[in-house]
Amino acid sequence: MSSSRDGANADAGADGPASDRFEEDVLALMPALRRYSRSLVRSDPDGEDLLQDCVEKVLARRAQWRGVNLRAWAFTIMTNLSRNRHRHTALHPQVELDDDLGLQVETRESDPLERSRLERALNGLSAENRSVLMLVVIEGYRYQDVADMLAIPIGTVMSRLSRARHQLAEAMKDDNVISMRRPK
Amino acid sequence: MTDELNTVSDDDLHAYVDGFLSEADRARVEQWLERNPARTEEVRQWQGQATELRAMFSTYARSDERDRALLSAASGRQAAPPSGNRWNAGLGGRIAAGLLLFAAGAFTGLYAPDILAPGRPEQLAQVGESLPRQAQSAFLIYASEVRHAVEVGPDQQTHLATWLGKRLDHPLNIPDLSKLGFSLVGGRLLPVNGKAGALFMYEDASGQRLTVLLGRNPDNRETSFRIDNSGGVETFYWIDGPIGYAVTGEVPRALLQKVADECYRQFESARETKS
Numbered sequence: 001m002s003s004s005r006d007g008a009n010a011d012a013g014a015d016g017p018a019s020d021r022f023e024e025d026v027l028a029l030m031p032a033l034r035r036y037s038r039s040l041v042r043s044d045p046d047g048e049d050l051l052q053d054c055v056e057k058v059l060a061r062r063a064q065w066r067g068v069n070l071r072a073w074a075f076t077i078m079t080n081l082s083r084n085r086h087r088h089t090a091l092h093p094q095v096e097l098d099d100d101l102g103l104q105v106e107t108r109e110s111d112p113l114e115r116s117r118l119e120r121a122l123n124g125l126s127a128e129n130r131s132v133l134m135l136v137v138i139e140g141y142r143y144q145d146v147a148d149m150l151a152i153p154i155g156t157v158m159s160r161l162s163r164a165r166h167q168l169a170e171a172m173k174d175d176n177v178i179s180m181r182r183p184k
Numbered sequence: 185m186t187d188e189l190n191t192v193s194d195d196d197l198h199a200y201v202d203g204f205l206s207e208a209d210r211a212r213v214e215q216w217l218e219r220n221p222a223r224t225e226e227v228r229q230w231q232g233q234a235t236e237l238r239a240m241f242s243t244y245a246r247s248d249e250r251d252r253a254l255l256s257a258a259s260g261r262q263a264a265p266p267s268g269n270r271w272n273a274g275l276g277g278r279i280a281a282g283l284l285l286f287a288a289g290a291f292t293g294l295y296a297p298d299i300l301a302p303g304r305p306e307q308l309a310q311v312g313e314s315l316p317r318q319a320q321s322a323f324l325i326y327a328s329e330v331r332h333a334v335e336v337g338p339d340q341q342t343h344l345a346t347w348l349g350k351r352l353d354h355p356l357n358i359p360d361l362s363k364l365g366f367s368l369v370g371g372r373l374l375p376v377n378g379k380a381g382a383l384f385m386y387e388d389a390s391g392q393r394l395t396v397l398l399g400r401n402p403d404n405r406e407t408s409f410r411i412d413n414s415g416g417v418e419t420f421y422w423i424d425g426p427i428g429y430a431v432t433g434e435v436p437r438a439l440l441q442k443v444a445d446e447c448y449r450q451f452e453s454a455r456e457t458k459s
Binding site: 023026027030031032034035038039047052053055056057059064076077080081084085114115118119122133134136137138142143151158161162165168169172 | 194195198199202204226229230233234236237238240241242244245246247248251252254255256258259327328330331389390391392393
């Protein structure tokens with residue numbers, strides 16, 4: 001058995017209540033983790049896969065957690081995992097087909113065409129730019145928080161955010177020209 | 185014209201869109217935007233993106249009834265020590281993989297005798313050249329694996345060294361990179377230059393990984409340190425008699441060089457103490 005004797009949880013006898021509480025905390029984070037994970041990848045199955053990898057890693061590293069802000073810590077781990085995967089799929093792009101299976105299944109209050117175009121534009125972003133955009137826009141982290149989480153200077157956060165926004169706008173614009181001519 | 189023209193930066197515009205400005209700064213940016221229709225259009229696009237993105241992923245922020253099972257499965261996997269059965273299963277798997285490789289070899293040998301004709305010098309040179317390529321593929325394939333990155337974990341270091349040393353037919357020590365902030369994730373057997381090779385994987389506290397690959401070197405020569413970069417993946421490699429070494433990662437070159445130096449030093453000193 002792996003001996004868990006970290007001083008931080010000294011009040012708990014061996015690996016009893018303390019580890020349970022940790023798992024409860026992770027459980028409470030699952031919705032946030034699920035959303036963030038899906039926002040980083042191309043398809044629902046990829047999102048669930050990344051989520052599982054992340055949960056596994058978070059549990060494996062619980063001894064390294066400093067006891068503050070579990071959410072940010074888990075998000076950092078997720079971001080690193082997604083970057084590894086992204087690089088892997090970029091070099092071995094066999095999952096390209098997932099593209100169209102992606103989002104249409106879900107929500108549809110807004111124009112579905114618009115949404116699938118945005119989804120496509122998102123998939124054109126680099127993993128680095130995409131994760132910064134999502135951490136700010138969807139997860140609501142401040143720029144300095146993102147810099148701390150990813151261990152990069154705040155200037156890099158700003159340039160990644162800016163690049164992501166410009167690239168999305170550009171992609172949507174290009175798409176526009178095509179889709180306005182296509183009907184009729 | 186006015187001072188305000190110079191007081192609104194791109195960063196301000198992002199902060200405006202993201203709602204991070206104070207009341208006063210907000211007003212200042214809005215006034216400025218009134219006089220800059222092109223930027224106003226851009227800011228509108230960013231706001232539109234943000235709204236759309238939030239709507240797009242909001243439905244995923246939910247619990248799932250399988251979450252608890254997922255968690256306990258994940259923690260169970262870590263708690264359970266590798267049992268005898270699991271070990272045997274791994275061995276079986278390796279034998280199966282070996283047979284497959286053998287079958288593939290026989291197949292290609294049958295249909296492409298010319299390409300695989302062994303012993304031609306230029307062929308050997310190519311094999312030597314491809315050490316960094318093989319190291320990079322191994323890095324790309326295994327570093328992104330979370331659950332099956334290695335066959336044998338760090339808790340069985342001695343076994344790992346003996347086992348891989350035997351397969352490589354070369355006594356083997358596993359470098360300790362903790363001074364540089366990297367701890368051992370584990371190791372695996374894999375083909376290098378068509379023979380059994382060894383891969384060790386390391387990881388720092390943030391999950392950044394690197395790999396150390398050892399393979400038999402077909403043409404018994406020696407080289408100095410060399411470096412190879414492919415798509416951001418950096419490899420330091422060197423050949424020392426019968427064995428080729430390659431250290432691969434996606435970390436700054438200076439750090440990777442330190443790792444390579446350290447590995448070289450430790451492999452050397454182990455060899456000297458043995459002989």
